[in-house]
Structure formats: C-alpha cells, structure tokens
Amino acid sequence: MSPVLNLMLIVLGTCISSAISKQFVFVNEAKTFDEAQIYCRRFHCDLASIEDAADFRLLQAAVRGITDPAAWIGLKKDWVGWRWSLSDSAFYKEGEAEYRRWKSGQLDNSGGIENCASVDNAGEFWDVSCNSSFPFICYDGNFLQRYVFVSEGKRWKDAQTFCRQKHTDLVSIRNQDENQKVSDLVPPGALVFIGLFKDDFRWSDNSSSSFRRWSAGEPGDSGACVEQSLSDKNTWADQNCDEPRPFICQDGEKMQILRLNLKSVQNVNDPVMKVSIMKQIQQKLVNLGMPKDAKLQWRVQSDGEIFHPLENDMNSQK
Template sequence: MSPVMNLMMFALGTCISSVISKQFVFINEAKTFSEAQIYCRWFHCDLASIEDAADFSLLQAAVRGITDPGAWIGLKKDWVGWRWSLSDSAFYKEGEAEYRRWKVGQPDNAAGIENCGVVDDVGEFWDYPCFTQNPFICYDGNETVLQRYVFVDQKMNWSDAQTFCRQKHTDLVSIRNQDENQQVRDLVPLGTLVFIGLFKDYFRWSDNSWSSFRSWSVGEPDDSGACVEQRLSDINTWADQNCDESRPFICQDGEKMQILRVNLKSVQNVNDPVMKVSIMKQIQQKLVNLGMPKDAKLQWRVQSDGEIFHPLENDMNSQKITC
C-alpha cells in the first residue's frame, strides 16, 4: 500500500484577475436582492464584495454622481462565527485563521451582547461587549517597523479601536498560533482585558469571500432586514434592508477562485517537478470534463515548508510501503 498524500491546489475559474483589476458595475434596474444576485452571477461574477479600503474606493467611484437612495451589495446576514478583523487570506497559513484560546467557559455571550474578543494577562480569550471601553493591541505589518504588536493604552470601543489600528498601523491584532499568543500576552497589563481583532460576524459575502471590511451607517445594522445596501446619498455608509425590496445594485468583475483538496496515492515522489506537471494535467482534464472552461488557470498551493504534498497523518496506511 502506498502512502496517501495530500494535494492542495487553487482552481481559478472564468472570472480571473488580480485585485488591481477588480471592477464594480452599477446596474440601474430595480430588483430584489435574490434577483440582483442571479443577474450579477449570470452577466458578471457576483454582487459586489469589499475586501478592503482600496475596494471600497473603487465601489464609491462606481456610484459617484448617482442619485438613487441606495443599491444592493453582496453582503447578507448569515451566521458565520468568530473571525479576525484582518481579513487578508494570505496573512494566514492553513488553520491559523481558526486559532482560538478561549478561557474555560468562554465564549458565553452573557446577556446576548458579547460580540467582540478580548485577551487577558494569561493569554486567554473572552467574548465581551463591543461597546465597552478597553485598551487594545494593534498589529503593524509594515516591513520597516521594529515593533509588530503595539499596545495602545487608550480606552476605546472595539469599532473605534479597529479604526485607530487601521489608520495608524495595519489592523487590530490577529493571534494565529501559540507563539504569537505569548507575544501578545506579554503586552497585557496584569488584571486587564484588552481588545484584539476577534469579532462575531453575522454577515457573509455573496461570493463566499471572508472579508471583515464593514462601513455601517451610525446605528446600523438595525435589523431592518437581512440584506445590505450601499447608501448612495451618503456613499460612505451601509445599511441593512428587507431583501424583498427592489432597488438597483452593484455587480463585480474580478477575481473568483475555488480551493480543491484531493487525496492521491502514489509510490513515486509526487513532489518531483515532472510528476507535479503530470498530475496537474490529469486534474485539469477531469475538471474540463466536468464543465470547467479549458482556459481556466490552475496553480499549486505551496505549503509553509515549500512542498505541495504531505503524508496524511490520520491515514493508518500512510506509514506502510510495499512494492
């Protein structure tokens, strides 16, 4: 029996581009959210999703001068779970975005209002009300800085702390592993709860991207509905609205990707360059047979040690090799 190897790859579909070439298109036709979603997926890529401030600037430019009250974007209420404020997927290795070190009994959502994360002086996470005033820790990803983690001894609510970190540094701190947990813990004063970038998200983008970027109007979301509009009278804000209402909408053209995991068995060195080319061709042909466009681009996802394949640790046969 040969060892079972783990293959990870990206399959980039027909909507292929870099973030730089991402475009937003205003559609001046009144449709419900579901109708707008179908339209965008048919004629473009999807309803608009916003990855970061640069995307938001492009969105604002696409609707500048338009006088309609509001237009659908691709954000809709759908319980997601706990996630980090810094949403760049390239920042996290596999499993790091899910790192949590909850204190025993946490999260407990006391009184139903604890939607943000804090860390204590022993490095354990608590869920905590977002409106409370706490010090916080920023992360600075600038290559020129010497201090990656910055303790800010000013008391702010979570949203204001997030804005501060994004303006002065990169974002509220993400804690991706035990080593980073220790580094952050060393900054927390004794007996203090400090805001980190962890928050409870109730909204999901139509294209299933996981950006945490939000630009809510004051008092929003207010449970007026499950879908989100870009307010065109105030292009800097969003509001939740009833999904069955009809309004214009904003589509996006740009990057769209899928991640495939495939288990394969081989007695040969599957990390050999020739083998990787052969495997890629076979996978591409199978995907084409299943309906993927022939000009779709495939690329390997390189893991942290530079390899593509690793033996599956949970496979009982992975340690057995026979001729």
C-alpha cells in the same frame, strides 16, 4: 494523510478578481437581493464585495452622480462565526486563522451582545461586548515593533479604525508564541481588545473581507441583506431582501469553476483541511500562469458545506 487532488474543469462561469482587474458596475434595475445576485452572476461576476478602502473608493467612483437613494451590495446575514479583523489569507499559515484560546466558561455571550474578543495577561480569550471600552493591541507589519499596546480605552470598532489608520490592524494571534508575546503586554487584571470578532454577515462571492462601513446604529433588525446609501455618506444598512432596488455588480477575470475529487481519510470540510487544500490549488494554478494576487473562494453549498461524498463512495462504505 494529505488529500489527493484530481482537478477537473467544468463549463460553469465564475470569476477570480485580482487587485488590478476588479471593477464595479451599477445596474439601474429594481430587483430583490436574490434576483440581483442571479443577474450579477450571469452577466458579470457577482454582487459587489469590498475588500478594503481602495475597493470602496472604486465603488464610490462607480456610483458617483447616481440619484437613486440606495443599491444592493453583496453582503448578507449568514452566520459565519469568529474571525480575525486582518483578513489577508496570506498572513496565516495552515490552521493559524483558527487559533483560539478561550478561557474556561467563556463564549457564554452574556446578554446576547458579546461579539468581540479580548485577552487577559494569562493569554486567555474572553468574549465581551463590542461597545465596551477597553485598551487594545495593534499589529504593525512595517516595523520591528510588531505589537503596539494602546492604553486609551475605545470601543472595538473605534480600536479597529485606529489600528488601521496608524498601523496595520487590530492584532491577530496565530499561535502560542504570538499569544505569549501579546499577553506580555497586558497589564495584570486587565482585558484588552484583540482583532477577533463574531461576524454575522457573508459576502456573496464568499470572500473573507471584514471591511464594513455601517451607518450609525447599523446593522439593525430591518432585514438580512445590505444596501449602500448613494448619498454623500455612502454608508451601509441592513434591509428586507425582498424590497426591489438597483444594485452593484463586480467584474473580474473570467475563469471556470474547478470541480475537485478528493481522496482522503480526513474530514475535508474541517477548516484546517480547507486551508491546506486551497493552498495546494492556489499553487497549482499559479504554476499554470494565474496571477499571484488572484483570490480564490470556495463555492459554499446550500447546507453550508464545501464538499459532499460521492454516491459511489457512500455505497462502498455500507
């Protein structure tokens, strides 16, 4: 059963940033990460989130000439789970971003360091160390040859950089048909990197961007929040969230939060259901004149869920 959506606007400000409207603002006030987040949400949209290299160039321009050593951005350690390097939501149909085919006995996180995924020639996924050296498969959205096998062994991050520079990204496997096409490229007995990785960080505005620009050796164990160095390197490091420092906000088109009342016999917090619901909301808002490139994000509650049952619904179930 599809959920019935009753959309109701409430008077709480939030932002939808489109590709043509996103701007970054440096705030030269020393605040903790939480204080900076409150400030940005009150006077702008949110702390800065970086979608891609173009966003990063905009951020660099916003802090050019700043002499402070570092500033908070909107990235914070908060268990997210396994996700694909290619984060464009339009690339995935309903449920495709959650496609997994783990080999029996895998997801064992041997040594506590297996945060990247590989695939064998049977199409089964293995969790492996991101610092291991494996061949890899790129996805290229611009040519008929969509899947490109690279025999040179690289670490996962280096493979991701290669694919993004030469093609589109490390390959995503969205369904059984693609799984077969990808596994056909894997030599017998070999493992190759794919674009699946375990992410421990979440953007303040809940965007799904996998863009990262860590300094060498980062992230480490210095803290749960992320600062951007304002030196020529412009790289990121994790730091103690309670240390005051300046910060970078982002601006976008001002909108109001949508509160949704859903009637469904299904679990609306299920990832597949959330994708379906978001697509319905997106289409409704586009029909009302919202730009097609606008990005919508769920507002995650303190317990990590999106939806909670209404009290009267809970009483009716007693």
